[in-house]
Amino acid sequence: MSELLQFIISGVTVGAIYAAIALGFTLIYNATGVVNFAQGEFVVIGGMTAAALIGAGVPVPLAALLAVLAGTLAGVLLYRLAIKPARQAPLVSLIIITIGASIFIRGAMQTLFDKQIHRYDGFSGDAPLRFGGATILPQSLWIIAGSVAVFGFLAWFLNRTRAGRGIRATASNRLAAALVGINTGRAMNLSFAISAGIGALAGVLATPVTFTSYDAGVLMALKGFSATMLGGVGSPLGALAGGLLIGLIEATTAGYVSSDYKDAAAFVVILAVLFVRPQGLFGAKITERV
Amino acid sequence: MAGRSIGPGLRTFLIFAALVVIGAALFPSSYFYRVGTLVWINTLSVTGIVVLLGYVGLVSLGHAGFFAIGAYATAILPQYGLPSGVAMLAGIGGAALLALLVGRPILRLSGYYLAIATLGLGMLIWMVLSKEAWLTGGPDGMAVEGMSARNLFKLVGLSLKSAEAWYWVAGGCASLGAALAVNLGHSPWGRALRAIHDSDVAARSLGIDVARAKSAAFVISAVYAAVAGALLALANGYITPDTGGFMHSVEMVTMAVLGGASSVFGALVGALILTALPQVLTVLADYEHMVLGAIMVLTMIAMRRGLVPALAGLWARRRP
Amino acid sequence: MTKHAVAAGVSALALLTAAPALAEIKIGASLAVTGPAAFLGDPEAKTLEMLVEELNAAGGINGEQVELIVYDDGADPNKARTFATRLIEEDEVVAVIGGSSTGATMAMAPLFADYEIPFISLAGAVVIIDPVQEFVFKTPHTDRMACEKIFADITARGLSKVGLISGTDGFGASMREQCLAVAGDAGVEIVADESYGGSDSDMTPQLTNIAATDGIEAVVNPGFGQGPAVVTRNYAQLGIELPFYQSHGVASDEFIKLAGDAANGLRLPATPLLIPDQLSEDDPQREPVQGYIAAYQAKYGETPSTFGGYAFDAFHLLLDAIERAGSTDPVAIRDALEATSGMAGVTGVYSFSPEDHMGLDLSAFRMLEIRDGGWAAVE
Numbered sequence: 001m002s003e004l005l006q007f008i009i010s011g012v013t014v015g016a017i018y019a020a021i022a023l024g025f026t027l028i029y030n031a032t033g034v035v036n037f038a039q040g041e042f043v044v045i046g047g048m049t050a051a052a053l054i055g056a057g058v059p060v061p062l063a064a065l066l067a068v069l070a071g072t073l074a075g076v077l078l079y080r081l082a083i084k085p086a087r088q089a090p091l092v093s094l095i096i097i098t099i100g101a102s103i104f105i106r107g108a109m110q111t112l113f114d115k116q117i118h119r120y121d122g123f124s125g126d127a128p129l130r131f132g133g134a135t136i137l138p139q140s141l142w143i144i145a146g147s148v149a150v151f152g153f154l155a156w157f158l159n160r161t162r163a164g165r166g167i168r169a170t171a172s173n174r175l176a177a178a179l180v181g182i183n184t185g186r187a188m189n190l191s192f193a194i195s196a197g198i199g200a201l202a203g204v205l206a207t208p209v210t211f212t213s214y215d216a217g218v219l220m221a222l223k224g225f226s227a228t229m230l231g232g233v234g235s236p237l238g239a240l241a242g243g244l245l246i247g248l249i250e251a252t253t254a255g256y257v258s259s260d261y262k263d264a265a266a267f268v269v270i271l272a273v274l275f276v277r278p279q280g281l282f283g284a285k286i287t288e289r290v
Numbered sequence: 291m292a293g294r295s296i297g298p299g300l301r302t303f304l305i306f307a308a309l310v311v312i313g314a315a316l317f318p319s320s321y322f323y324r325v326g327t328l329v330w331i332n333t334l335s336v337t338g339i340v341v342l343l344g345y346v347g348l349v350s351l352g353h354a355g356f357f358a359i360g361a362y363a364t365a366i367l368p369q370y371g372l373p374s375g376v377a378m379l380a381g382i383g384g385a386a387l388l389a390l391l392v393g394r395p396i397l398r399l400s401g402y403y404l405a406i407a408t409l410g411l412g413m414l415i416w417m418v419l420s421k422e423a424w425l426t427g428g429p430d431g432m433a434v435e436g437m438s439a440r441n442l443f444k445l446v447g448l449s450l451k452s453a454e455a456w457y458w459v460a461g462g463c464a465s466l467g468a469a470l471a472v473n474l475g476h477s478p479w480g481r482a483l484r485a486i487h488d489s490d491v492a493a494r495s496l497g498i499d500v501a502r503a504k505s506a507a508f509v510i511s512a513v514y515a516a517v518a519g520a521l522l523a524l525a526n527g528y529i530t531p532d533t534g535g536f537m538h539s540v541e542m543v544t545m546a547v548l549g550g551a552s553s554v555f556g557a558l559v560g561a562l563i564l565t566a567l568p569q570v571l572t573v574l575a576d577y578e579h580m581v582l583g584a585i586m587v588l589t590m591i592a593m594r595r596g597l598v599p600a601l602a603g604l605w606a607r608r609r610p
Numbered sequence: 611m612t613k614h615a616v617a618a619g620v621s622a623l624a625l626l627t628a629a630p631a632l633a634e635i636k637i638g639a640s641l642a643v644t645g646p647a648a649f650l651g652d653p654e655a656k657t658l659e660m661l662v663e664e665l666n667a668a669g670g671i672n673g674e675q676v677e678l679i680v681y682d683d684g685a686d687p688n689k690a691r692t693f694a695t696r697l698i699e700e701d702e703v704v705a706v707i708g709g710s711s712t713g714a715t716m717a718m719a720p721l722f723a724d725y726e727i728p729f730i731s732l733a734g735a736v737v738i739i740d741p742v743q744e745f746v747f748k749t750p751h752t753d754r755m756a757c758e759k760i761f762a763d764i765t766a767r768g769l770s771k772v773g774l775i776s777g778t779d780g781f782g783a784s785m786r787e788q789c790l791a792v793a794g795d796a797g798v799e800i801v802a803d804e805s806y807g808g809s810d811s812d813m814t815p816q817l818t819n820i821a822a823t824d825g826i827e828a829v830v831n832p833g834f835g836q837g838p839a840v841v842t843r844n845y846a847q848l849g850i851e852l853p854f855y856q857s858h859g860v861a862s863d864e865f866i867k868l869a870g871d872a873a874n875g876l877r878l879p880a881t882p883l884l885i886p887d888q889l890s891e892d893d894p895q896r897e898p899v900q901g902y903i904a905a906y907q908a909k910y911g912e913t914p915s916t917f918g919g920y921a922f923d924a925f926h927l928l929l930d931a932i933e934r935a936g937s938t939d940p941v942a943i944r945d946a947l948e949a950t951s952g953m954a955g956v957t958g959v960y961s962f963s964p965e966d967h968m969g970l971d972l973s974a975f976r977m978l979e980i981r982d983g984g985w986a987a988v989e
Contacts, residue, residue: 003818003819003822006814006815006818006848007814007815007818009814010812010814010815013811013812014810014811014812017811035402035405081587082587082591085591086590086591086594088594089590089591089594090594090595091401092343092349092543092547092551093547093590093594093595093596094590095349095543095547096543096544096547096548096586096590097586097587097590097591099540099544099586100544100582100583100584100585100586100587100590101583101587102583103579103582103583103586104579104580104582104583104584104586104587105583106579106583107576107577107578107579107580107581107582107583108580110576110579110644111576111577111580115644115648115649115652116864117649117835117836117839117864117868119839119867119868126843126870128847128848128849130849135814135847135848135849137847206811209811209812210811210840211811211836211839211840211868213836215644215645215646215648216809218536218537219809222409222536225406225409226406226409226410229402229403229405229406230406233402233403251812251814251815252815254804254806254815254816255815255816255818255819259804259805259806259815259816259819260421260778260805261417261421262807263413263417263807264413264414264417267410267413267414268410268414270406270407270410271396271407271410271411274399274403274406274407275395275398278398278399278400278403279403280403319699319700320695320699321692321695321696321699321700324691324692324695324696325692328688328692420778420783421778423783423787428780428783428784428787429713429778429779429780429783429784430711430712430713430716430735430737430780430783430784431687431713431716431717433716452724453695522688526687526688526691526717527717527720528687528691528713528716528717528720529687530687530713530717532686532713533688568689569692569696572681572682575643575682576644578644578682579644
């Protein structure tokens with residue numbers, strides 16, 4: 001019984017990280033229809049910047065804030081320099097742009113920082129908390145709380161604020177949104193900024209557990225993308241659910257079946273879900289206008 | 291001048307063949323032949339992506355999996371006694387069969403969902419290749435013994451260096467593959483594919499069996515990838531699981547889009563750029579990735595349909 | 611008569627004043643400077659660059675300067691093979707050091723046999739030198755030796771039931787296979803066998819299963835990169851008290867930094883690079899080890915890693931061979947390499963032979979234990 005609890009804790013911890021990344025994907029998709037494959041790099045920017053600052057003696061809260069700001073800035077630059085100039089480009093071209101941007105950012109990380117793996121201490125220390133025969137790291141609680149907070153923020157933002165509703169309108173029909181006076185450019189810019197900030201925050205929170213290095217972004221993006229699609233792209237609840245589900249599948253497969261194929265189990269589940277529900281768990285039903 | 295002009299397929303073959311010959315005339319050493327071989331092999335696999343993405347409009351982020359099936363079949367089966375050529379065919383057949391079986395359910399998805407499903411498929415293939423070390427040699431890979439291009443040419447009395455021989459083989463296959471793809475595009479079936487590209491519903495209303503057409507395109511593109519994989523395995527004499535990995539799949543799609551996904555010439559240009567550019571950029575050492583990423587972004591911004599259509603457009607505008 | 615004399619004089623003058631082409635010895639390297647194995651390739655490249663600079667400043671080999679040509683293959687076997695072709699054909703090197711990963715090494719190996727250029731690999735798998743390929747050598751210990759050393763220590767402690775938790779990367783998977791293969795002869799029984807992905811961030815499920823295995827007495831973690839550090843942290847988090855062994859893949863100060871206090875008490879087989887001040891005065895490795903550390907620290911501001919050490923030894927072996935061969939003919943260099951005997955490097959003392967292109971035995975490995983965040987020899 002305590003074993004199952006340990007597996008669940010493991011699954012929820014990594015799942016929360018995936019969910020945070022997926023929430024970033026979701027926001028940008030909601031505004032621009034683009035799945036931003038550079039999302040993983042924002043996580044790295046957050047982690048590496050925080051690691052560098054903390055290593056240089058900057059107090060943790062300030063370092064965290066600066067790291068998130070660095071990520072946000074990177075997101076704005078990505079939009080301004082790479083996405084906005086390419087407006088009206090076909091979807092596939094936009095995908096390639098984000099991939100190219102991720103390669104560029106990775107190269108920049110490598111020269112700005114270094115190729116080593118980095119870490120800093122957990123915000124509440126590293127002594128594990130024990131209960132029910134299982135253990136959990138205090139940082140895991142920070143990660144889970146962070147992801148839930150991001151989800152809560154996004155749900156509120158997209159539904160209750162003008163800026164958020166503007167973003168959703170832009171994604172739904174850009175022309176119509178512009179016609180009713182929504183500043184679509186600003187909406188898209190904002191979505192990239194917030195999304196990057198979310199990614200950087202995920203990196204800052206996760207680094208004590210996952211470590212960070214200049215090329216950690218690729219796999220982060222992959223997991224985040226998988227979580228987004230499993231949950232249904234465009235739905236914040238889907239992103240949260242997708243991330244947690246993938247984390248739990250990985251942990252329970254490693255624990256009960258075979259650690260060799262734990263990643264495979266996640267993909268099998270994704271394929272199975274999509275065969276039955278082609279729009280993901282919580283995604284909007286896909287309609288094709290003729 | 292009255293009379294029949296040569297068909298688009300044959301024309302494509304001749305242009306490609308001419309490029310192969312020009313390359314051979316210019317190359318001073320085995321190193322160039324080696325890079326050239328890689329360019330042609332990549333062109334072949336990306337031609338399959340052009341059929342899937344350019345003609346029909348389906349994004350697959352898992353095609354490297356089919357590439358790897360072709361490669362590994364060529365590596366593994368000869369160890370059980372199968373002659374190299376038969377192993378190759380088995381690999382191609384296996385990839386085609388998998389594409390047929392898995393294609394039906396997967397192709398009901400669209401857009402990003404199709405992308406993640408194909409990604410998942412590619413990842414599963416990659417994982418099996420990495421973990422089953424008893425069969426595949428594991429993440430470190432395995433050696434490939436098989437047909438050598440040199441021997442092929444010796445049969446007709448020509449003595450070539452290994453790298454040269456492979457260049458001709460790869461170039462020949464790529465030219466043939468391109469010609470077939472172009473013929474496909476100009477056939478009624480090809481037009482059906484383009485109709486689907488515009489709209490599934492509209493195509494269906496014209497009486498096109500959308501599911502079957504998509505499935506056929508999927509299988510054909512898988513075959514292209516598998517042939518390219520088999521060639522690479524033999525040319526390298528060694529194969530590792532990351533030929534089936536996510537990054538390779540992304541690379542294949544990137545080559546297609548960069549060059550222009552709607553034509554096989556786009557496949558060639560994209561393959562040329564992404565294969566040869568890293569060789570040229572080695573002088574930049576640490577800055578290589580930044581430059582590569584920047585080039586990709588700027589190219590897509592400036593030429594959003596890819597290089598070939600953009601250059602073709604420029605050329606068209608030159609005429610008075 | 612005078613016309614001929616003048617002509618002769620002018621020609622002689624022309625020959626004398628024509629600057630002699632600076633005879634340069636070219637050495638090539640294809641390393642994983644970036645990418646997933648940058649952990650390995652980056653220090654290797656840095657070490658080679660530093661050594662070549664030092665060498666040229668001291669006058670080169672027999673008065674000839676050495677040019678080092680490094681390509682970054684990112685551990686991609688395809689790229690490695692292309693760069694190897696480029697090094698041999700375009701850059702016309704006399705020898706190649708490289709192949710940070712086994713995949714890259716094995717993809718390049720056939721070329722060196724074809725072109726008859728000596729190649730010293732920096733990768734770990736035993737398959738590189740078993741069966742012996744005429745022109746392929748390697749400097750790191752084989753993963754098989756690491757298993758043997760670890761198992762010897764385990765049985766010396768009176769234990770025999772061992773659990774494995776391995777990374778699925780090439781290094782981890784290959785070493786796991788070797789451990790499974792040599793376990794029986796070493797008197798060890800493998801009772802648990804789990805794995806994890808190289809970028810995974812939580813291995814508590816696997817470790818929970820291992821800890822729950824009946825009668826388990828020790829745990830071994832083949833792997834490199836960040837995985838073992840995560841495993842080590844999880845190990846402490848779960849409160850597992852069993853003796854814990856890492857592999858030489860994490861023999862670096864980096865590992866202690868990442869794993870923190872959790873690393874205290876674990877053991878691993880490593881090179882003397884980690885215990886420079888604990889080497890006795892008559893240890894032949896003391897001088898190369900201390901010299902390397904001082905030079906690397908001075909140039910790059912950080913301590914060198916075991917992987918850089920592999921490159922250090924490869925370079926010195928090559929240098930030694932070129933000097934003994936008295937020529938830069940690749941085949942002569944290879945013959946001289948094969949005749950290397952008792953050359954003390956930072957990894958061990960090397961003696962090659964036609965049947966042994968690895969050159970080290972188990973004594974080159976020192977069993978180390980991490981105590982108070984530092985390394986201590988276990989003897």
